[in-house]
Structures are given as C-alpha cells and as structure tokens.
Amino acid sequence: MRFFITGASGWIGSAVVPELVEAGHRVVGLARSDASTAALLAAGAEVRRGTIDDLDVLRSAAADSDGVIHLAFKHDLAFSGGFEAAAEADRLAIETFGEALAGSDRPFTIASGVIGLSPGRLATEADGLADEPSVTALTGGPEQRRRNALATLALADRGVRSSVLRFAPTVHGDGDHGFLAALITVAREKGVSGYVGDGANRWPAVHRSDAAQLVRMAVEQSPAGSTLHAVAEEGVPIREVAEAIGRRLGLPAVSVPPAEAAAHFGWLGAFIGADSPASSALTRELTGWKPTGPGLVEDLEQGHYFRAGSA
The missing domain is CATH 3.90.25 (UDP-galactose 4-epimerase; domain 1)
Known part of the structure; x- marks a missing residue:
C-alpha cells in the first residue's frame, strides 16, 4: 500500500517510515525543509513538499494514496501560547483529508494523546469519546483538539476507515x-x-519502536472508528x-x-x-500489539x- 504521512520526519514519524517500508509499503512523506526531504529520501520514502497549511497539497497527496497517517501538529505554536491556532490548522487538515478519502474505505489515522484523559484513574480507549462540555479529556491538548479527534472518528460514517491513536506523553x-x-x-x-x-x-x-509498530498496525487493520492507545506501561x-x-x-x-x-x-x-x-488492553485485544x-x-x-x- 502507498501511505501519505504528515510529520514524517518528526520523532514518531521518523520511526514510522522505516517500519512501513520494511513491511513492504510505499511511503510518501510531507516535508517542509531540505533537511526533512533528505532524511525521508534516505529512509526510502518519496516526498511531497509543503506544510499542513497547504491544503491543496494535502488533498492531492491523500487522493493519490491508499491511506493517510496524520502525525503533524504545530507544537511550536502550542507551547508558545498559540494553541487555538495550532488546533485550527489541525482541524482544517483533518477536514481536507476526510473530504479526499470519503467513500473510499481507505484508512486514516491521526495522533492524539492520553495525558489528562481521566485524571486519577486508569483511562481506557472508551474514555473521552462523549461530545460533552463536561468531558475535559486532554486527547493531545485542550478541548478543540479533542473535538478534532471526535471529528476524525465520525468520518467512519462517511466511508473512511478512520482511527485515533492516542500516544503516551513519554514516547x-x-x-x-x-x-x-x-x-x-x-x-x-x-x-x-x-x-x-x-x-x-x-x-x-511507550518506547518509540513500539509506537511505530502500532501506527503500522492501525492503518493496516484497525476497524473504522477505532480509538487506540500507544501505551506500553x-x-x-x-x-x-x-x-x-x-x-x-x-x-x-x-x-x-x-x-x-x-x-x-x-x-x-x-x-x-x-x-x-492509561490502559492499552483494548488496543492489544483488537490489534494483537505486543510491545517489546x-x-x-x-x-x-x-x-x-x-x-x-x-x-
């Protein structure tokens, strides 16, 4: 299969690319710099130049792919106080991918997080899914990003094999x-x-190598509307x-x-x-993932x- 990946040269993405290549898949990575381009080519991937703000690039790359893995997020904006702008860019990217993949049954997985999902008790994949103001789950960030994750899951009703992969805060x-x-x-x-x-x-x-393996398993086999936890401990x-x-x-x-x-x-x-x-028991049961x-x-x-x- 041919997968398009945003954040392909990032901390997690740079482990996902070889994981997919070694499994026999073709990979096209989004790159915004010459350094990212060189790293992706060296890892055996093809390259699309652009950023997650280039919606026409995202739309075209998704249409040409057998599935999309969206790992990019503007963390520089988030940590400098511009989280709303970062989350809005994420929303637009997700909507663009959803439009390109609608009705195709192709996989689409995005990165989210587990920290703050259910403070003080063991969170599961079933937590944070209710679209209610009382739910304060930090699925990778404040409320807007949680809603982005819910919008991704809702794409299952539009013929997209969508999934949300919540990562442990320490990959x-x-x-x-x-x-x-x-x-x-x-x-x-x-x-x-x-x-x-x-x-x-x-x-x-979760160790980075185990996280990368779960990303591959998510796009290869997870059912539409799945929420997965990349949590080893x-x-x-x-x-x-x-x-x-x-x-x-x-x-x-x-x-x-x-x-x-x-x-x-x-x-x-x-x-x-x-x-x-946070637990990953349901993820392991669904996918057979075994962190090592x-x-x-x-x-x-x-x-x-x-x-x-x-x-």
Missing part, C-alpha cells in the same frame, strides 16, 4: 528531545532532580523517573511543592504533577539521555 528512546529530555535539563539547571508532592502521580509510557510514578535521573546525574531527587511547580519546572509545571495512568521495547526507567538507565547534547 521514549535514543534521540528523544521531549518531556524526559526537558526534565533532565531542568535537573541540571536546578541541581536537583525534582518531582511534585510525593511523586506518586503516574505517567504512561500504564503508569510510571514520576518519583521513580526523578530518582533514575538523579542517579545518572549524581543529584538528589527532591520533592517540589505543587505551588512551586511552575517556577521550578517552567512549562513542564502544568504537566509534571498530573496523575494520568525497554520500559521508561530502564531506558533512562541505559544512559543515552545523558550523552553530551542529548538534553
């Missing part, structure tokens, strides 16, 4: 510059490896993460009062204290996060 592995790298940077700057309160709050996690206590970072850096792991989280962790302060365990990568703490212990230039 970890060698080369990761996300949440874990940010925590390590904060620890180095502050001279302590911090956690909020007693550190018992839990974050789900249901919930790793943040204190254990802080202690692992502290061991590698030779720093003490210390508690940071909730009221001081923003000052200590910066932008991470809004997330680091969240208790957001190292766990989050095990990955930290391997040391690659602490090489010069890694965080």
Whole structure:
C-alpha cells in the first residue's frame, strides 16, 4: 500500500517510515525543509513538499494514496501560547483529508494523546469519546483538539476507515528531545532532580519502536472508528523517573511543592504533577500489539539521555 504521512520526519514519524517500508509499503512523506526531504529520501520514502497549511497539497497527496497517517501538529505554536491556532490548522487538515478519502474505505489515522484523559484513574480507549462540555479529556491538548479527534472518528460514517491513536506523553528512546529530555535539563539547571508532592502521580509510557509498530498496525487493520492507545506501561510514578535521573546525574531527587511547580519546572509545571495512568488492553485485544521495547526507567538507565547534547 502507498501511505501519505504528515510529520514524517518528526520523532514518531521518523520511526514510522522505516517500519512501513520494511513491511513492504510505499511511503510518501510531507516535508517542509531540505533537511526533512533528505532524511525521508534516505529512509526510502518519496516526498511531497509543503506544510499542513497547504491544503491543496494535502488533498492531492491523500487522493493519490491508499491511506493517510496524520502525525503533524504545530507544537511550536502550542507551547508558545498559540494553541487555538495550532488546533485550527489541525482541524482544517483533518477536514481536507476526510473530504479526499470519503467513500473510499481507505484508512486514516491521526495522533492524539492520553495525558489528562481521566485524571486519577486508569483511562481506557472508551474514555473521552462523549461530545460533552463536561468531558475535559486532554486527547493531545485542550478541548478543540479533542473535538478534532471526535471529528476524525465520525468520518467512519462517511466511508473512511478512520482511527485515533492516542500516544503516551513519554514516547521514549535514543534521540528523544521531549518531556524526559526537558526534565533532565531542568535537573541540571536546578541541581536537583525534582518531582511534585510525593511523586506518586503516574505517567504512561511507550518506547518509540513500539509506537511505530502500532501506527503500522492501525492503518493496516484497525476497524473504522477505532480509538487506540500507544501505551506500553500504564503508569510510571514520576518519583521513580526523578530518582533514575538523579542517579545518572549524581543529584538528589527532591520533592517540589505543587505551588512551586511552575517556577521550578517552567512549562513542564502544568504537566509534571498530573496523575494520568492509561490502559492499552483494548488496543492489544483488537490489534494483537505486543510491545517489546525497554520500559521508561530502564531506558533512562541505559544512559543515552545523558550523552553530551542529548538534553
């Protein structure tokens, strides 16, 4: 099959491309720079130049494909306070893909998230699907992005084999510059490896290689209207993460009062204290996915996060 991928040169996408190529699929990646173009060509993919704002490019690429994987999101806007603009660009891209794929029964999967989906209890794939104001699920972000995910699922009624793949907040592995790298940077700057309160709050996690495998399985076999969780570990206590970072850096792991989280962790302060365990039991039953990568703490212990230039 021939798949078109946005975010193909990103952290997850750059693992999905070889996963699909090795499975015998053709891949066309969206690239907005010469560097992204070179990386995709080296990975065995074809290239469409453009951004997710280029709706004509998205429409044409989707029409020429056997399925679409939408991993791109304007995280630079989201983290700089322009989340509404980022979510709106995402909505327009999803609508464009939906129009191009309608009535074809071709697969279309988008990236979302599990953090904040069901605070304080184990979230499942059935959570966050009710289109109600009372639902505050952070399926990758605030309410508008949750609605984008619901709109994707609704495409199943228009003849699209749509699915939403919710990723753990920590998609970890060698080369990761996300949440874990940010925590390590904060620890180095502050001279302590911090956690909020007693550190018992839990974050789900998945190794990058396992996440890529599930993306492939989603477009190959998931039924229309499916919600999947890319979660290998249901919930790793943040204190254990802080202690692992502290061991590698030779720093003490210390508690940071909730009221001081923003000052200590910066932008991470809004997330680091969240208790957001999530299950992938339904995903595994539906797809047969069996994660085999190292766990989050095990990955930290391997040391690659602490090489010069890694965080």
